[in-house]
Amino acid sequence: MRANESELEKALNQPDRAGRLRALRELKALADSGVVRVEPPRPWVNMHCHSFHSYNAHGFSPSRIAWEAHRRGLAAAGVVDFDVLDGLDETLAAGDTLRSKLTMGIETRVHIPDLASDVINSPNEPGISYFMGQGFVQAPPAGSPAALTLQRMKDCAVVRNRAVMENVNRFLGEVTVDYARDVLPLTASGNATERHLLLAYDLQAQKVMPDRARRAKFWAAKMQMPEPEAAALMNDPVRFRDTLRKRLMKYGGPGYAPPDPKNFPTLAEAVEMIRACGAMPISTWLDGLSTGEQDTELLLDYYSSAGQVGVNFIPDRNWNLRDPAEKALKLAKFNEALAAASDRHLVICVGTEMNSATQPLVDHFDAPEMKPHVPAFLEGAHILWGHSLLLRHGGFGYVSPQAEAAFGRDVARKYAFFREVGEQPAPHGNRLPALRTASRAGDCQAVLRALQADR
Numbered sequence: 001m002r003a004n005e006s007e008l009e010k011a012l013n014q015p016d017r018a019g020r021l022r023a024l025r026e027l028k029a030l031a032d033s034g035v036v037r038v039e040p041p042r043p044w045v046n047m048h049c050h051s052f053h054s055y056n057a058h059g060f061s062p063s064r065i066a067w068e069a070h071r072r073g074l075a076a077a078g079v080v081d082f083d084v085l086d087g088l089d090e091t092l093a094a095g096d097t098l099r100s101k102l103t104m105g106i107e108t109r110v111h112i113p114d115l116a117s118d119v120i121n122s123p124n125e126p127g128i129s130y131f132m133g134q135g136f137v138q139a140p141p142a143g144s145p146a147a148l149t150l151q152r153m154k155d156c157a158v159v160r161n162r163a164v165m166e167n168v169n170r171f172l173g174e175v176t177v178d179y180a181r182d183v184l185p186l187t188a189s190g191n192a193t194e195r196h197l198l199l200a201y202d203l204q205a206q207k208v209m210p211d212r213a214r215r216a217k218f219w220a221a222k223m224q225m226p227e228p229e230a231a232a233l234m235n236d237p238v239r240f241r242d243t244l245r246k247r248l249m250k251y252g253g254p255g256y257a258p259p260d261p262k263n264f265p266t267l268a269e270a271v272e273m274i275r276a277c278g279a280m281p282i283s284t285w286l287d288g289l290s291t292g293e294q295d296t297e298l299l300l301d302y303y304s305s306a307g308q309v310g311v312n313f314i315p316d317r318n319w320n321l322r323d324p325a326e327k328a329l330k331l332a333k334f335n336e337a338l339a340a341a342s343d344r345h346l347v348i349c350v351g352t353e354m355n356s357a358t359q360p361l362v363d364h365f366d367a368p369e370m371k372p373h374v375p376a377f378l379e380g381a382h383i384l385w386g387h388s389l390l391l392r393h394g395g396f397g398y399v400s401p402q403a404e405a406a407f408g409r410d411v412a413r414k415y416a417f418f419r420e421v422g423e424q425p426a427p428h429g430n431r432l433p434a435l436r437t438a439s440r441a442g443d444c445q446a447v448l449r450a451l452q453a454d455r
Contacts, residue, residue, distance in 0.1 A: 020063040037071075039072050044074050045362070057195075057238070065354075076381040077103075083156075084153075085104065103385055105349075111267070133279040145272070153270075161179070167257060168201065194249055242356065283303040283312070288336065296336055300344060301344075304346070309399060313337070345415040427450070
């Protein structure tokens with residue numbers, strides 16, 4: 001008996017990668033036959049979705065992210081995971097299956113010695129910055145300097161997680177967790193985050209204190225709030241764990257572990273690893289209010305000198321705010337940063353992250369605050385996809401030797417070319433050999449001819 005849509009969607013998050021891809025192929029067949037409804041195409045994108053290889057609030061695998069983007073008609077989507085490329089092969093395979101524009105990226109935190117006294121985009125942590133690589137099509141070769149840096153990213157995250165866990169264990173007393181026993185089993189591929197720690201503590205408390213009233217009293221004391229408030233929070237697991245994170249693990253909380261620069265790769269090391277893989281170094285922008293972000297022009301120029309070619313934004317947290325004064329300030333800074341990035345022909349990457357259940361699958365592109373920027377968001381997504389496509393099929397990526405030979409320092413012309421590549425339908429079948437030949441040669445016109453054949 002053929003599985004129904006709901007069963008197949010659940011199967012997209014199963015532990016077995018081959019099983020996930022089988023379910024995706026069956027869903028695609030059902031959609032092609034009209035049994036499963038797929039929404040009409042629309043110019044909306046989410047290029048920054050975390051999968052369960054780091055943390056997705058809904059437990060989505062790369063295949064599930066690909067399917068959700070496809071059935072909602074998104075023009076492009078991107079999987080981005082913290083500190084690992086574990087979802088890379090599945091992401092590429094899922095994109096091929098759906099003939100969708102799907103990219104793979106990585107996010108990490110880096111130390112920037114030149115900005116050691118400035119808070120940038122990691123609150124209360126001077127010199128530490130979130131940073132990304134976008135458009136990976138292969139992992140670095142085993143034993144290479146890039147592979148060692150990638151492994152160090154994951155190892156450093158483990159060191160930081162364990163430090164937080166040990167601090168929280170001491171504070172909570174009777175509710176303690178073990179990293180190997182309680183935390184790692186909650187992950188898809190052994191890559192734990194702070195949010196896995198929160199889930200582990202929530203589950204352990206339920207195990208140690210099955211009585212709900214006693215548990216509410218315990219959490220009320222630890223989070224320093226009235227018992228009725230703690231009990232109400234426990235009815236909403238998302239809000240409860242978010243509050244637990246703020247009270248216990250973030251800056252000022254008993255579990256907070258101050259950053260040690262030695263536990264982070266430097267910006268230069270991260271950029272070198274990303275470029276060694278042919279991927280695109282992308283800085284990340286928070287809200288323009290920190291000392292490091294206040295001078296947007298200066299910061300973007302600094303990152304550009306360090307090797308960035310784009311900027312990542314999470315729009316929802318800069319305009320979708322309840323407080324009018326906060327919204328006005330953050331929206332103005334957001335608009336300023338977008339304009340500065342566009343002026344420099346930096347590729348704009350936007351998404352929602354999806355590592356909290358309150359974050360939507362896709363931003364509200366029809367909101368008045370967003371509409372003016374939709375063309376730039378779509379351009380950025382097309383460039384990320386165009387880069388990924390050509391890098392995978394012939395090596396002609398945005399930061400490749402072919403691109404250097406074809407465009408030199410003419411960033412505007414390179415930007416326009418990769419945008420045009422990304423705007424074309426995702427190629428397959430007999431178009432690929434000609435595309436690979438043109439990509440290897442860095443022949444821009446031949447690339448476009450290969451993509452536009454038989455249109």
